[in-house]
Amino acid sequence: MSGEQTGQDEPQTGQLERVTDIGGGIDSGGVDSGRVGGIGNGTNRLLFTTLLREEWRLHTRLFGGWRFASFPLLIVLLAAAATVALLETGTAPSTIVLGLHALALGFGLYSGTAGFAGSNMLENVFGRLSLVLSSASTLPLSRRRLLGMFLVKDALFYAVVFVLPMATAAIPIGGLSATTPTELVAFWLSLSLVFAAGMTATVALIAVRTRGVPTWTIALALVSAAAGTWALDGPAAIESVRTLVVPLSGSLSAAGGLAIGTVLVAAASLALYDPTYGRPTRTASDRFSQLRAAGDRLPFADDPLVVKTLLDLSRSAGGVWKPFVSAGILLALVAALVGVVREITGIEPAPGIFFGGVLGLAAFTTYNWLTQFDSLEFYLTYPVAIDDVFRAKRAAFVLVGTPAVAVPYLAAVIRFDATLVDAAVGAILLAGYGLYYYGLTVSIAGFDPNEFLFDSVRFGTFTVGVAVAIVPTLVAGFVVVPPTPALAAALAVAGIGFGALGIVLSGRAGPKWAERYRDE
Amino acid sequence: MGILRVDELRKSYGAVRAVDGMSFDVERGELFGFLGPNGAGKTTTIRSLTGQIVPDGGTISVLGTDPTTAPLETRRRVGILPEQASPPSFLTPREYLEFVGDVRELDEAAVTAGIEHWAERLGFASKLETLHTDLSRGQQQKVMIAQAFIHEPDVVLIDEPLANLDPLVQEQVKQFLTAYAADDNAIFVSTHNIDVAADICTRVGIVADGRIVTERSLVDETGDSLLETFLEHVDDANARDMPALERTEIEA
Structure with missing residues (x-):
């Protein structure tokens, strides 16, 4: 804005102002610039790569580049060493496979909270941050859409950084052979599926919460599920848990069912999620x-x-x-x-x-x-x-x-x-x-x-x-x-x-x- | 000698010299403005003055204490309002101010009276039992102001005092700060807001590139505006990352 454009009536001299043309200015259209009829797939790709880059930088900044970059290698070492040790002490391979799937499930359940945790919690965990996820308040992007992309990004990112190294445990379990690469990929897909199912379960619970379902109801459901697991006894019940938690051990159709179910529940959760949800003011x-x-x-x-x-x-x-x-x-x-x-x-x-x-x-x-x-x-x-x-x-x-x-x-x-x-x-x-x-x-x-x-x-x-x-x-x-x-x-x-x-x-x-x- | 004294203070973060030879004194009765652009070293100086970080060099004296070697003693005697600080999310203003009184070892009755006084004065009496997480940023800032003054310290260090406050409360806070400093106390206000500094400060130190580039009294002074002084000293090679300025003549 120049002085001539201010529209002031009285002549002024010596007034100072800043020249704010920095780097050629900002595209007034933002991320949607040039697109007719709303936000297209190009924006999805841009959003996804931006979120992915942010995730990488967040971790490398927090821990230092090599400390984070070497983390998957550490997981490879731990997974391999623990598997070898367990096999040597007589643990059944199927038990190890189940344990790794239980770990992936637990990590998925935990990761599902990340996108919904809110900036205050993230600040407490990571320090003062401003994430792309918060840009729903400044850009023409819905929070629901951002969350969807955020969760897809999280699922893929952790499937590579965390779950893939875990899957290398398949090598000591199956031994080295011509089929090792296939076994490794199958194990990784199985673990990733359980990880995604865990994430989706958490997302679904949070989505339900935003529709006013009381926390105690959700807690009751969780406790009931835990009690159900606890009460399991007998080969049939154990087998059903294994089929659900270890897609690798079941049929292809069972694994496909879990995959489709996960996608459907995730989509339904995002549709159900109410971005405007806010707690009533609390006094104490x-x-x-x-x-x-x-x-x-x-x-x-x-x-x-x-x-x-x-x-x-x-x-x-x-x-x-x-x-x-x-x-x-x-x-x-x-x-x-x-x-x-x-x-x-x-x-x-x-x-x-x-x-x-x-x-x-x-x-x-x-x-x-x-x-x-x-x-x-x-x-x-x-x-x-x-x-x-x-x-x-x-x-x-x-x-x-x-x-x-x-x-x-x-x-x-x-x-x-x-x-x-x-x-x-x-x-x-x-x-x-x-x-x-x-x-x-x-x-x-x-x-x-x-x-x-x-x-x-x-x-x-x-x-x-x-x-x-x-x-x-x-x-x-x-x-x-x-x-x-x-x-x-x-x-x-x-x-x-x-x-x-x-x-x-x-x-x-x-x-x-x-x-x-x-x-x- | 001032009750707040800094001499050749230095602090670097890696290769970046955040504070580079900072020196100034603040006397009782003064409302000293620490005025500078973003990244000039203001917050690092405040954190050094309150013993939150250890400087690389230089000396600091706050009410005769050395925050570098005795940070708790310094913090016991001063009030601190950090930049963009929020009160604990899950306490109410009443509980938080009681907590502050507790860790400052204040008399319980005085704290109770202080809470009522500050809540009334800053306009959050109706919010005393509301969790901070459900208060607006402005209401939270009022609570933060109250916690800095509840023990009536001789020295108060404030980073951006009027952030998030509505105009009416801004005016009340300005008047209060002026009166508090005049009552034989000292207030150190770090800000990049020239109008705020011009309104309330008795003296300002203009900061750029980690040091004071000039000081100026604002009591009974005429001549160049504070903005002119600021730009004269900051808008040159000393200022980093500052967009260029141009002098424009506006005609009718």
Whole structure:
């Protein structure tokens, strides 16, 4: 705009203005420029490649180029090494195949939330971001369309970056031969299909939620599904789960049915999704002062940082039940796996040791929920030491994490008839390993446990740290049933030792991360 | 000697010198404007002043404390309003201000009274029990202003104080800041908004390329407008990534 165009009546001299012609200006038509009759396939391609490029840059920027680029190689190594180790210890190949499909399904369920998480949550996870996904507010692109493209991009991106490396486990399972490439591709397609089905399931649930279906109804459906899996017994039921979760093991028509069903549900979910959905304004009575006033009776309530963490958890979507649901899903997956292993091999692990060792992994998801809606930067403007923030997170972790894993653990030892010694050792392992996994997570990832994903160095360190504790424990749990007194004592000592190590690791995390933040 | 003193402050991020020899003093009673274009080093300076980051060199003194070596002591004594900061999504304004009072170890009764006072003054009394996630950006900014002042600090550091506020509240906040500084306190306002600085500041330091290029008192001064001064010092080789300027004569 020039001075002559301002239309001002009085002559002015010496007025300054900026010349805003930067780089030749912006095409007034935006991404739809030159297209008649709305947005065409060209825009879809442009959108897709832009989203894909954004995804790549997001990860390489967050983790550093080589740390992300080498992540698929790390998955190849882990998948191959774990498969070889499991085969060597007598695990049936079909069990390994099922386990990998269960992992792909779980990752798909998790990934489905990404496009819907909202900018606030993404900012908490990744820092201040502006994503192409948000451009529905500034460009003539519908949010539903953007979400559809976003999810297709996510499915393809992760199918290549994460699922394809997982599929290389097919090589040690089938052995090298002329048919290896075909087997590899078939395994990859099978895993990708389950991954996409998991994503679609989450998307469908979120879409239903935007139509006003109460959260408790959705939670009830999830719990019912978990309970159904849990209650599965007998070869027929196990076989039906395998057919559904492992397309590779069923007929081509069953796999095709799953693929078509996934596409149909995904399309229906996007059609059902209401982009205008918004929660009604929420008010709350003053819980902060109520909890602080109870500080002499409740051990945690004398710390405002703990109280804030608990309020963040309880008032965010899903409430205080989120860690319970995460632990419940882990329990259902592991229980189904145990059932399948029993059907295939006739072997059943010592339930206390097995479930105690595995359920400790819920420490990661519990800590994730406790930091999901918080950031360390927030505390840097108050007279609060970073060390105290981490100490408060640990207190909250113990408060929330203990019941979240104790309930499923008790259910498991009752359901699988653990002996008293086995159950007691398992409880020690659960507590000790939980603290250890927590300490490991905090030490490696600080306040951003989600950043584990796709950082090959952090993920590799975490995996090795977990394997050191869990692999010998699970082997012992499978081999010596019921546990001998000597084995029980050794595992109890291991549980206590790892627990102590976890406390040390989490105790050192505060100073470590405080220094890192201030020296950025 | 000022109650806020910076001498030869330096901070780099890799090869980029965000702050490069920054020096200034702020006295009691002053509302000091830290005026500069985007990327001039304003936010890095504020983060150094509040001990959020460790500078590469130079010295800082805030109310006699050194935020580099004793960040908690500095933060205990000052109020801070970071740029684009939001209050915690799942607390209400009342709970958040109670939290702030708690970590600042304030008297409970004083906090309760302070909450009512600030909510009334800034116009969010009816929103005290609403979760922040359901408040507008403007309402959230009001809460953030309240948290910076609730302990009545001698020094307050503010990054873009009027962001997201409606004109009426902007005017109230401007008047309040002026009065607060005049009451033997000091307010350090970082902004790229020349009109805001001209309206409320008693003195400004104009920042470009990580250092103060000129300072100017705005008390009882006539002559060039602040805009002229700003452009004179910023619109030259010192300013990075600034579009060119041209002087235009407008005729009727």
